[in-house]
Amino acid sequence: MSLRPQSLQSSSFPQRERPQLLHLMVGVAIVAFLAYLSVHLFQFLLHEALVQVLSVGQIPVVKLWTPEGLMLNVRTLVGTDAQIALTPQYSGLLSIIIFSLLFVFLTFPLRGPLWCKILWLSLGNGVGLAWSLLRLSVGALVAYHFGCEAFAVASFITGPVVDFLWTVPVWSLGLSFVISTERKRIEAN
Numbered sequence: 001m002s003l004r005p006q007s008l009q010s011s012s013f014p015q016r017e018r019p020q021l022l023h024l025m026v027g028v029a030i031v032a033f034l035a036y037l038s039v040h041l042f043q044f045l046l047h048e049a050l051v052q053v054l055s056v057g058q059i060p061v062v063k064l065w066t067p068e069g070l071m072l073n074v075r076t077l078v079g080t081d082a083q084i085a086l087t088p089q090y091s092g093l094l095s096i097i098i099f100s101l102l103f104v105f106l107t108f109p110l111r112g113p114l115w116c117k118i119l120w121l122s123l124g125n126g127v128g129l130a131w132s133l134l135r136l137s138v139g140a141l142v143a144y145h146f147g148c149e150a151f152a153v154a155s156f157i158t159g160p161v162v163d164f165l166w167t168v169p170v171w172s173l174g175l176s177f178v179i180s181t182e183r184k185r186i187e188a189n
Helices: 021-056 093-107 114-146 148-188
Strands: 061-066 069-075 081-085
Touching (some): 021 061, 021 069, 021 093, 021 114, 069 114, 081 114, 081 148, 093 114, 114 148
Antiparallel strands (some): 069 081
């Protein structure tokens, strides 16, 4: 016999759903693969894309390989050199990995189609790479026009703001899409 009043024993309370552990394991494997690609491939591709964007704007850039990693040397209008280190933190790749982990642990355990979750994780990573390229380009333009000090201020201010601007909306849209897809599937049955 239950100690709860009869009114609380009704089925009006939602049942706690079991997490989709298989989906979670698939998501963690995808994030591990993306983290590996970020370190070995995406950082280089982001570096090359930034060099191409800056060359379109006719900004003189020299690629440097240092023990710390990839670096760009931008000749400013003032005549000084600004060095931009493309570390995983500054290039935005660390933010993409953090987004991916949060997305997997907050969305993949929920009921919903796995293809939809993987699609939104992929879209989120694509948006993150695009935002990172945009942020790096703006930083290089600020360095080119205003020098190293302005570059340091601009990168300090734009880093967290830009990451927040893309992570929250992409995660929210992905979560609502997964939930609406699951709701439509349930209503169809």
